[in-house]
Amino acid sequence: xxxxxxxxxxxxxxxxxxxxxxxxxxxxxxxxxxxxxxxxxxxxxxxxxxxxxxxxxxxxxxxxxxxxxxxxxxxxxxxxxxxxxxxxxxxxxxxxxxxxxxxxxxxxxxxxxxxxxxxxxxxxxxxxxxxxxxxxxxxxxxxxxxxxxxxxxxxxxxxxxxxxxxxxxxxxxxxxxxxxxxxxxxxxxxxxxxxxxxxxxxxxxxxxxxxxxxxxxxxxxxxxxxxxxxxxxxxxxxxxxxxxxxxxxxxxxxxxxxxxxxxxxxxxxxxxxxx
Amino acid sequence: xxxxxxxxxxxxxxxxxxxxxxxxxxxxxxxxxxxxxxxxxxxxxxxxxxxxxxxxxxxxxxxxxxxxxxxxxxxxxxxxxxxxxxxxxxxxxxxxxxxxxxxxxxxxxxxxxxxxxxxxxxxxxxxxxxxxxxxxxxxxxxxxxxxxxxxxxxxxxxxxxxxxxxxxxxxxxxxxxxxxxxxxxxxxxxxxxxxxxxxxxxxxxxxxxxxxxxxxxxxxxxxxxxxxxxxxxxxxxxxxxxxxxxxxxxxxxxxxxxxxxxxxxxxxxxxxxxxxxxxxxxxxxxxxxxxxxxxxxxxxxxxxxxxxxxxxxxxxxxxxxxxxxxxxxxxxxxxxxxxxxxxxxxxxxxxxxxxxxxxxxxxxxxxxxxxxxxxxxxxxxxxxxxxxxxxxxxxxxxxxxxxxxxxxxxxxxxxxxxxxxxxxxxxxxxxxxxxxxxxxxx
Numbered sequence: 001x002x003x004x005x006x007x008x009x010x011x012x013x014x015x016x017x018x019x020x021x022x023x024x025x026x027x028x029x030x031x032x033x034x035x036x037x038x039x040x041x042x043x044x045x046x047x048x049x050x051x052x053x054x055x056x057x058x059x060x061x062x063x064x065x066x067x068x069x070x071x072x073x074x075x076x077x078x079x080x081x082x083x084x085x086x087x088x089x090x091x092x093x094x095x096x097x098x099x100x101x102x103x104x105x106x107x108x109x110x111x112x113x114x115x116x117x118x119x120x121x122x123x124x125x126x127x128x129x130x131x132x133x134x135x136x137x138x139x140x141x142x143x144x145x146x147x148x149x150x151x152x153x154x155x156x157x158x159x160x161x162x163x164x165x166x167x168x169x170x171x172x173x174x175x176x177x178x179x180x181x182x183x184x185x186x187x188x189x190x191x192x193x194x195x196x197x198x199x200x201x202x203x204x205x206x207x208x209x210x211x212x213x214x215x216x217x218x219x220x221x222x223x224x225x226x227x228x229x230x231x232x233x234x235x236x237x238x239x240x241x242x243x244x245x246x247x248x249x250x251x252x253x254x255x256x257x258x259x260x261x262x263x264x265x266x267x268x269x270x271x272x273x274x275x
Numbered sequence: 276x277x278x279x280x281x282x283x284x285x286x287x288x289x290x291x292x293x294x295x296x297x298x299x300x301x302x303x304x305x306x307x308x309x310x311x312x313x314x315x316x317x318x319x320x321x322x323x324x325x326x327x328x329x330x331x332x333x334x335x336x337x338x339x340x341x342x343x344x345x346x347x348x349x350x351x352x353x354x355x356x357x358x359x360x361x362x363x364x365x366x367x368x369x370x371x372x373x374x375x376x377x378x379x380x381x382x383x384x385x386x387x388x389x390x391x392x393x394x395x396x397x398x399x400x401x402x403x404x405x406x407x408x409x410x411x412x413x414x415x416x417x418x419x420x421x422x423x424x425x426x427x428x429x430x431x432x433x434x435x436x437x438x439x440x441x442x443x444x445x446x447x448x449x450x451x452x453x454x455x456x457x458x459x460x461x462x463x464x465x466x467x468x469x470x471x472x473x474x475x476x477x478x479x480x481x482x483x484x485x486x487x488x489x490x491x492x493x494x495x496x497x498x499x500x501x502x503x504x505x506x507x508x509x510x511x512x513x514x515x516x517x518x519x520x521x522x523x524x525x526x527x528x529x530x531x532x533x534x535x536x537x538x539x540x541x542x543x544x545x546x547x548x549x550x551x552x553x554x555x556x557x558x559x560x561x562x563x564x565x566x567x568x569x570x571x572x573x574x575x576x577x578x579x580x581x582x583x584x585x586x587x588x589x590x591x592x593x594x595x596x597x598x599x600x601x602x603x604x605x606x607x608x609x610x611x612x613x614x615x616x617x618x619x620x621x622x623x624x625x626x627x628x629x630x631x632x633x634x635x636x637x638x639x640x641x642x643x644x645x646x647x648x649x650x651x652x653x654x655x656x657x658x659x660x661x662x663x664x665x666x667x668x669x670x671x672x673x674x675x676x677x678x679x680x681x682x683x684x685x686x687x688x689x690x691x692x693x694x695x696x697x698x699x700x701x702x703x704x705x706x707x708x709x710x711x712x713x714x715x716x717x
Contacts, residue, residue: 006342007382013349014375017360018368025361028353032678039350040687046343047695050336051702060701095357095678240365240441247443248372255376262383269387272394 006046011252018248022238023228027086029095030230034082034102041075044068073116080115081108084160086229087168087220093230107167110160117156118213121149125193125209129202143197150194153212157190174223182222186215282685283355283675289692290347291657292650297341299649302415302460303467304334305385305408307494309401316397322487326494328392330471333703334407335389340699342382355681359664359674365438366431367421370446374417381410412460419459420446425665426656427451427520433668450520454513455656461506462652466645468499469606473642476635484629492629496638499645500613503606510603511566517659518567521666522576523585524659527592529563530556531577538563538575543597546589551579553593587661595651595658602648609637 017024028035048068052061085091085102102108124146132139165172175183189211196205226234239245277285308330315323352360364371384406391400423446430445431438446452472495475488518525526532530541532551540563544556561571568575578586616628628634660666664674675681 006346007379010342010346010349011375011379013346013353014368014371017349017352017364018372019365021364021368022361024353024364025357028350028360029357029676029678032354032676035350035354036684039347039354040691043343043347043691043695046339046346047698050339051698060698064698095676099678240368241438244365244368244441244443248368251369251372251376255372255379259376259379259383262380262387266383266386266390269394270390 006042009042015248015252019240019245020235020238021240022233023235026093026228026230026233026238030091030093030097031082031085031102032095033099034078034085037078038075038082041071041078045071045075072119076115076119077112081112084108084111084164084168087164087171087224089168089170089227089229091230093228093233105163105167107160107163110156110163114153114156114160117149117153121146121153122209122213124149125197125202125205128197128205132202139202143200146197147194150190150197150209154190154194157216171220171223175219179219179223182215182219184215186212186219189215277682277685279677279681280672280675282682284671286681286685286688287351287355288654288657289688290344290351291653293692293696294341294344294348295649295653296466296646297337297344298415299463299466300337300470301334301341301381302411302463303498304330304337304471305404305411306464307467307471307498308334308388309404309408310494311490312397312401312404316401322490325487326491331389331392335385336702338382338385340695342378345378354684355676356664356674357676359669362436362438362669363428363665366428366441367424367446369443370417370421370424374414374421377410377414377417381407381414384410412463415463416456416460419456420449420452422656423449423452423455426455426660428665428668451516454509454516457509458506458513458652461502461509462649465499465502465506465606466649468495468497468502469638469641469645471495471642472499473639476638476641479629480632480635480639489629492638496613499606499641500610503603503610506603507607510600515567518575521660523578523581524587524592524656525567526576526578526580527587527589527659528596528655529575530589530593531563531575533579534574534577536564536574537561537572538577540566541593544593546593548589551577585662587659592655592659595654599648599651599655602644602651605644606641609641612637 013024016027044067048064048071051064052068082102085105085108088105088107090105091097091101124142128139128142128146131142161172164175189208193205193208193212196202196208226236228235228238240248308327311323311330312327314320315327352364384403387395387403388400388407391403395403427449428445429449430442432440442448472492475492475495478488479492514525514528517528529538530544530546530553531538532546532553537560539558539560541553541556541558544553546552547554564573564575565571567573578589612634613628616631616634662670662672664671
C-alpha cells in the first residue's frame, strides 16, 4: 500500500537536516546528480507501485509494472554509487567537482552494482518463506534466484573491496583495522546466509542475510567517522545548536521506540488470515 | 532558458501544489472514514460500511502519493535550496522531526486499518483508524509551524551568518504559528469535505441517486459547510497577524501602494506598479482600516514603506488573495442555500437536494474550487513573503543553488508531475464506479 522505504527515507533526511544542517546541504550539493536520479527513481517507483496495484490488469498496469522494475534498479545503483563516491574523499563540499564527479571512479560504479545485486539478494531471501507458503514451487524459484544473487553479490563485494583499496585508501585502511569486527560480521552473515538458504532455513536466513549489508554500513561508518567525506568537513562541525540536536535526538528516539512496537503489531495483524 | 532562481521557485511551486492537495485529502479523509464506519457499527447499515471501505481505499492511494510527493520535497530542500538549509534547517528541525514521527505513526495505523477490515473486531478496527486521523492533523500542523517560522523567525542567535544558539521549539512560539496552523487544518477539512461532496454530486447528476450517494454527499457537505464559516473567522485572525508581522505582505494582498489613513478594501483590479495603485478595482472606502484596526481612520502600511527591491509581486498576491476570499465567501453562501432547503424541508415542503440540479452543480464545482482556494492561499503566503525566504534574514536569491542548469530539473519535474496527474485521474475514475453491489441490494 505505502512503501516503508519512503517513510524511513523521510525519517533519515529530516533527521539529517534537523540535526546536521550543513552536512545535509553539503551532500545535496556534492551528490546533486545521484540524488536527483534517486529521486526520479523513487517518485516513479512509488507511483508505479500504486498505479499497478489499483490499475487492473490492462496495458496501463503492465506499463507501470515495467516502470516499477526499471526504477527499482536505478535507485539502489545511484544511491550505492553516490555513497561510495563520498568515501573517495575527492568531492568538494560546494558541488564544484561537477555533476558527474560522483560516478567517475571505479569504486563508485562497483558499489552501485553491488547495491543493486545486494537488494535483489535480500528481496529474494525475504520472499522465499512467503513464496513457499503460497506454493512450494514458487519458494524453490525464489531460492534458486536468491542463491544466484548471493554468489553475484559476494563476487561484487570482493571487486568493490579491491577498488576501495586503490580509490579510497584511507577508508580501506580504516575498514581493515577499526572497522574489522564489522567486516567479519558482514562476511560471516554472507556465508551463513548462503548456507541457511541451501538448507532451506528461510527464517534464519533472513537474519543472516540482513547482517551482511548491515555489517558493511556500520563498519564503513566507524571507519569514516567523523569525516563527512565531502570537502574537509567533519560531522560534529556541521551540527545545529546543541539544544536543537538534543531535542531532535529525543524526538527521534521516542518516535522510533513508539513506532517499532506499532510496526510489529502491523506485521502480526497482516500475517493473520482474514476472518 | 530559465535562470536558477525562477527554475527552482517554479519547481517548488509545482511540487508543493501537488503535495498540498494529497496532504490535505490525507488529513481530511480519515475523519470521514471514521464517521462512516462508526455509523455502520452503530446501525448495522451496510451502506455506511461500504462508504467507509471505499473511503479507506481512496485514503490509501492518496496517502501513498502524498508520501512519495513528500519524499520529493525533502530531497528538493537540499537540491534546490542548499544555502537556506545549511543555515536555517536547524531552527525548524524540531517541527520536522515531530512531523516525521506523526507521519510514521499515521502510516503504520493506516496499514493496520487497511488490512485489518476482516482481521480485527469492528470496534477494535475503528480504533486503529483514530491514530490515522489524529496523526494526519498533527503532522500537517507540525510542518506548518516550520513555514510559520519562515514568515516570522524568532528564537535564534546568529553570529557570522551561522545560528549559534536556538530555542528548539521556536517555530511553535512564532506569532504566525497559531493562525497559520489553525487556518491550514481547517482548510484540510474544508477541502476534503467539498472534494468528497463533489464526487457524489457528479454521481447524482449522472442519475445515481441511491442512499449510498446521498449519504456520501451529505457527509462531505456537512464537513465542508461547517468548516467554511469557521474558516472565515480564522482567516480574519490570520490577516490581522499578517498585518502586524509582515505589513508588506498585507499591502500586497490588498494592492495598497501608499501608506494611508482610512485605507479602502479593494476587490479585484490589476496592480499598476509604476503608479503604485490598483486599476479597475471595486473599492469599499475605509473598510481595510476598519477590518484591521477596528478604526475607519487607522493608518495602514503600504508597499512604499519598503524599497521596491523588498516588495513581492503584488499582481499575483492580490489576485490569489481575492480568489481565496471569494471562494471562501461562496462556500458560506452555499451553506446558507443548504440551510434554506433544510428549513423548507422541516416546514413540510418535500425538498430532496438530490433532485435540485443547480444545487448539485454548485456542489460539484465546489470540489475543484476548494482546491483552487487552497493553492491560492498557499501562493499568498509564499509569494507574499518574497523576496525573502526567511523573513528579513535571508533572500530567496541567496538561498538558491548555484549548480548550473537547474532548469533541466524543472522541466523534468513538470513532465513527471503531468504524467502522474494524468494516470491518477484515470485511476480514480476507475475506482469511482458508483455504489458497490452489496450497498445497493441492502
